[in-house]
Amino acid sequence: MEDEIGDSDGGVAGLTVAGSIAFAASGLFRRIADFVYPPVCAGCGVMIGKHGALCPVCWQSVHFIERPFCEVLGIPFAFNHEAGVAGEGGRMVSAKAIADPPRFDRLRAVAIHDGVARRLVHGLKYRDRTDLAIMMAAWMQRAGAEHLAGCDGILPVPLHWTRFALRKFNQSAELARHLAKLSSKPLLPSTLKRVKRTSRQVGLTAKGRQDNVRAAFAIVPGHEPDVFGKRLVLVDDVHTTGATVSSAAAVLKRAGATEVTVLTFALAISGPI
Numbered sequence: 001m002e003d004e005i006g007d008s009d010g011g012v013a014g015l016t017v018a019g020s021i022a023f024a025a026s027g028l029f030r031r032i033a034d035f036v037y038p039p040v041c042a043g044c045g046v047m048i049g050k051h052g053a054l055c056p057v058c059w060q061s062v063h064f065i066e067r068p069f070c071e072v073l074g075i076p077f078a079f080n081h082e083a084g085v086a087g088e089g090g091r092m093v094s095a096k097a098i099a100d101p102p103r104f105d106r107l108r109a110v111a112i113h114d115g116v117a118r119r120l121v122h123g124l125k126y127r128d129r130t131d132l133a134i135m136m137a138a139w140m141q142r143a144g145a146e147h148l149a150g151c152d153g154i155l156p157v158p159l160h161w162t163r164f165a166l167r168k169f170n171q172s173a174e175l176a177r178h179l180a181k182l183s184s185k186p187l188l189p190s191t192l193k194r195v196k197r198t199s200r201q202v203g204l205t206a207k208g209r210q211d212n213v214r215a216a217f218a219i220v221p222g223h224e225p226d227v228f229g230k231r232l233v234l235v236d237d238v239h240t241t242g243a244t245v246s247s248a249a250a251v252l253k254r255a256g257a258t259e260v261t262v263l264t265f266a267l268a269i270s271g272p273i
């Protein structure tokens with residue numbers, strides 16, 4: 001529990017004797033932990049000063065997403081060959097978002113899905129690096145701050161239970177759990193379920209992916225009040241063609257969600273938008 005170690009300095013004011021012993025012990029514990037597990041860069045493994053961070057080289061290589069980006073699809077215009085159109089409130093919206101509006105209200109992502117960002121996503125998903133979720137969720141909190149602040153609940157894109165059993169944990173749920181803690185918002189881990197086991201999205205065409213995830217999600221009976229009239233943040237690790245989150249967002253909208261913001265760590269860009 002690396003996050004617990006980092007938080008152990010809290011409440012220094014008003015120390016009792018027992019408290020100061022505990023405080024000294026926690027500091028000692030951290031030093032021992034740092035000795036046994038020295039902090040290393042989450043991107044390349046080089047030793048660094050603190051846990052849950054990147055070295056300067058890896059940090060500089062991450063393509064963080066900053067404005068101007070499409071306010072709906074979240075794609076930065078630097079990756080686009082055409083200019084955006086001024087939308088509501090003078091905010092820029094891409095031609096693609098106008099021509100083919102998604103089922104969610106907006107998408108926000110931390111970084112472009114390449115290099116170090118891609119390695120982090122992969123590490124979390126396939127190599128049981130649950131420790132990465134803490135750092136990745138903190139970055140996601142910054143990327144989605146505006147919409148997390150006003151939301152009523154945070155939910156992960158669920159895995160089908162057979163895949164969950166195989167992999168033992170859902171990386172989206174891990175990210176959502178930390179995001180809920182960081183932003184003090186309700187976590188809704190059992191509101192949405194996957195009713196159809198979809199085949200792996202890798203290698204499928206955009207059309208194939210859409211067919212693959214159609215009607216793949218449902219609201220768990222009894223959880224309708226989590227959704228009806230609520231502003232929700234739907235969390236996933238990476239956004240590719242959007243077929244999966246579109247399907248999940250459509251189910252939430254049909255169940256009466258007033259707003260669905262998709263928040264992902266990485267965003268895969270395929271061609272101009």
Ligand SMILES: [Zn+2]
Pocket residue numbers: 041042043044045046054055056057058059
């Ligand atoms: Zn590094």
